[in-house]
Amino acid sequence: MHPEMDLKITTAQLLGQTGLWDVAIANGRIAAIAPVIPSFAPTIIDAAGRLLIPGLVDAHLHLDKALLLDRAPAVEGTFAEAMRETRRLKETLTVDDIQIRSRRVIENAIALGTTAMRSHVEVDPTLGLTAMAALLPLREEYAWGITLQLAVFAQDGITNIEGEATLLRQAIAMGGDVIGSAPYVDPNPERNIEIVFDIAQEFDCDVDFHLDFLDDDAPLTLPFVIAETIRRGWQGRVCLGHMTKLAALPPHELAAIAPALQAAGISILALPASDVYIMARKDSHNVRRGIAPIHTLAGLGVNTGIAINNIQNLFTPFGDGDMLRICTLLAELLQLGTRDSHQLCLEMATTRAAKAIGIHDHGLAVGNPADLVLLGSTSVSDAIAAPPTDRTVIKQGAIVAQSKLERRIGRIVKR
Ligand SMILES: [Zn+2]
Numbered sequence: 001m002h003p004e005m006d007l008k009i010t011t012a013q014l015l016g017q018t019g020l021w022d023v024a025i026a027n028g029r030i031a032a033i034a035p036v037i038p039s040f041a042p043t044i045i046d047a048a049g050r051l052l053i054p055g056l057v058d059a060h061l062h063l064d065k066a067l068l069l070d071r072a073p074a075v076e077g078t079f080a081e082a083m084r085e086t087r088r089l090k091e092t093l094t095v096d097d098i099q100i101r102s103r104r105v106i107e108n109a110i111a112l113g114t115t116a117m118r119s120h121v122e123v124d125p126t127l128g129l130t131a132m133a134a135l136l137p138l139r140e141e142y143a144w145g146i147t148l149q150l151a152v153f154a155q156d157g158i159t160n161i162e163g164e165a166t167l168l169r170q171a172i173a174m175g176g177d178v179i180g181s182a183p184y185v186d187p188n189p190e191r192n193i194e195i196v197f198d199i200a201q202e203f204d205c206d207v208d209f210h211l212d213f214l215d216d217d218a219p220l221t222l223p224f225v226i227a228e229t230i231r232r233g234w235q236g237r238v239c240l241g242h243m244t245k246l247a248a249l250p251p252h253e254l255a256a257i258a259p260a261l262q263a264a265g266i267s268i269l270a271l272p273a274s275d276v277y278i279m280a281r282k283d284s285h286n287v288r289r290g291i292a293p294i295h296t297l298a299g300l301g302v303n304t305g306i307a308i309n310n311i312q313n314l315f316t317p318f319g320d321g322d323m324l325r326i327c328t329l330l331a332e333l334l335q336l337g338t339r340d341s342h343q344l345c346l347e348m349a350t351t352r353a354a355k356a357i358g359i360h361d362h363g364l365a366v367g368n369p370a371d372l373v374l375l376g377s378t379s380v381s382d383a384i385a386a387p388p389t390d391r392t393v394i395k396q397g398a399i400v401a402q403s404k405l406e407r408r409i410g411r412i413v414k415r
């Protein structure tokens with residue numbers, strides 16, 4: 001029936017399905033999904049009723065500034081301090097240093113089941129093209145375990161920095177996959193956005209903005225990005241991270257924006273670990289959460305996802321790179337308790353996140369690449385409630401990581 005089958009997973013729960021299923025994998029792709037697949041496979045994994053999900057997708061991460069907290073511990077713990085101290089640290093970063101920290105993050109991510117990742121890569125006159133030079137070789141080196149996209153990123157503005165636009169173009173020409181910026185730190189946000197779209201059109205690449213972040217009085221730039229997306233014909237190619245200002249919109253205003261987002265094919269990513277840490281610092285009590293209402297937007301037909309953003313630096317002093325822990329955090333912050341909402345959380349960490357970064361063949365369907373994670377969880381809600389240590393990670397049909405909790409309880413040492 002499937003003579004070239006390489007791997008078979010038996011009796012698994014599948015995300016979005018009821019019952020138990022066998023999954024056959026051949027030539028790196030999902031070859032069949034059926035209640036019983038009788039054919040022989042050289043490797044068989046008995047899922048024994050545990051949950052099989054598509055590979056986790058971290059659609060927004062900063063490898064180049066991960067794990068910097070020991071060099072710049074938080075004193076004020078503010079966004080201003082994070083920007084200021086990270087700028088200072090950037091003067092000291094080297095290719096070796098960025099690679100050492102990035103390898104730790106990437107290898108951990110693979111072990112935890114992340115099979116695709118988009119990393120933003122800072123490019124500016126301080127750092128030059130150092131971060132690009134560091135990360136380009138890692139994209140190839142780790143292709144066995146993770147699909148790594150590099151989003152060339154102007155963190156500190158474009159119109160306010162002489163030579164920035166030229167550097168961004170050089171970074172894309174070196175091999176950057178995506179172009180992006182943070183318009184809210186630019187004195188001219190609209191011109192910043194136009195320059196990013198200009199570069200996207202010149203190099204035919206997708207766009208990724210850090211947008212409408214913080215809780216200041218600045219107006220939404222989202223309508224301008226939607227208009228530019230349509231004007232440039234970039235529908236389906238724009239991803240927006242943070243979007244915390246959407247949390248402040250009353251429901252009717254949010255509902256009014258959703259159709260335009262859907263029509264422009266713009267994806268929205270909440271970055272809950274960073275957002276809840278940075279936002280609403282001026283609230284003296286009953287502090288607002290400031291998480292984009294991505295569950296509501298999903299219900300309104302917008303593609304939404306979640307991502308990690310930062311790991312152990314001044315922007316987010318926490319995290320181990322586990323997307324499932326971000327699912328738990330999101331469910332806690334957005335008060336998601338139902339089984340259906342937990343399924344949505346897992347979709348926002350897998351298939352919906354993949355779509356946000358232009359990967360359209362990700363998921364449990366015949367013909368898709370076999371990027372999968374078998375969790376030690378007995379249900380969708382179990383996976384959200386308590387992310388398991390036990391995980392088997394499959395990338396393009398090959399087992400690339402296996403973790404199993406070893407625990408002993410009782411009187412370990414005899415008296
Ligand atoms: Zn970011």
